[in-house]
Amino acid sequence: MSATWAEIRARKNAREIEVPLTLDDDPALDELDRARRTLRAAEARSARNPSDEDAAAAVCAARAGVDAAIEAAREHVAVFTVRSIGRAAFEELRAKYGPTLDAGSGTAKPTSPDEDDEYTAQMLAACVASPDLTLDDAREFITAPEWSRGEVLQILEACFKVNAEHRRVDLGNS
Numbered sequence: 001m002s003a004t005w006a007e008i009r010a011r012k013n014a015r016e017i018e019v020p021l022t023l024d025d026d027p028a029l030d031e032l033d034r035a036r037r038t039l040r041a042a043e044a045r046s047a048r049n050p051s052d053e054d055a056a057a058a059v060c061a062a063r064a065g066v067d068a069a070i071e072a073a074r075e076h077v078a079v080f081t082v083r084s085i086g087r088a089a090f091e092e093l094r095a096k097y098g099p100t101l102d103a104g105s106g107t108a109k110p111t112s113p114d115e116d117d118e119y120t121a122q123m124l125a126a127c128v129a130s131p132d133l134t135l136d137d138a139r140e141f142i143t144a145p146e147w148s149r150g151e152v153l154q155i156l157e158a159c160f161k162v163n164a165e166h167r168r169v170d171l172g173n174s
Contacts, residue, residue, distance in 0.1 A: 014084040015162040016129065020077045021151050028072040035069035038062045081130035082158040089126065090163040097122045117142055120156055127159040 003011075022029060039062035046055040084090075097119040117139070124138040133141070142152045 014086070015167070016081055016083045017158045017162050019080045019082060019155055019158045021080065021147075021154065023076050023078055026073075026076040028069070028076055032066070032069040032073045035062070035065040039066050078131075080128055080155055080158075082127050082155065082162055083129040084162040085126050087163070093119075093122055093126060120152065123159045124152075124155060127162065128155065 039059070042055065042058040042062040046052065046059045049055050085093075120142050121135060121138040124141065125133055125135040128138070141147055
């Protein structure tokens with residue numbers, strides 16, 4: 001069954017990625033890690049002994065433990081939703097604020113930290129759909145001492161991923 005271009009466009013949604021960032025180092029986060037390790041161990045035991053009812057019950061209990069640990073950890077995590085802004089807007093942002101190429105070497109010219117911060121702020125303000133992030137909020141986020149460079153880069157990487165990469169799905173006919 002083939003679709004028309006209009007039908008495809010009507011069904012196409014902007015890509016989104018959710019990026020969880022830790023707000024604090026609460027023991028609930030460590031408990032989530034332990035619960036996930038317990039689940040992996042129970043699944044491995046069950047895979048080795050598929051007819052073992054105790055192993056199957058342990059997997060069910062471990063899954064319930066992971067679910068409970070996720071609920072307990074939620075209040076210690078902020079989830080940022082990053083959405084594609086479309087190719088034209090993304091390329092415009094990159095051209096206006098991003099690093100430029102050195103004509104001789106073809107490599108990116110070094111930028112000052114202020115230029116990097118403005119590029120990052122513009123990209124975050126454009127791509128972060130939730131929480132609502134204004135340009136001033138984005139500038140504050142990247143300079144605030146409580147947020148690490150790694151956390152800022154994780155959000156920025158998601159901005160690039162939703163705008164510059166595609167997702168390929170094998171439907172068995174390729």
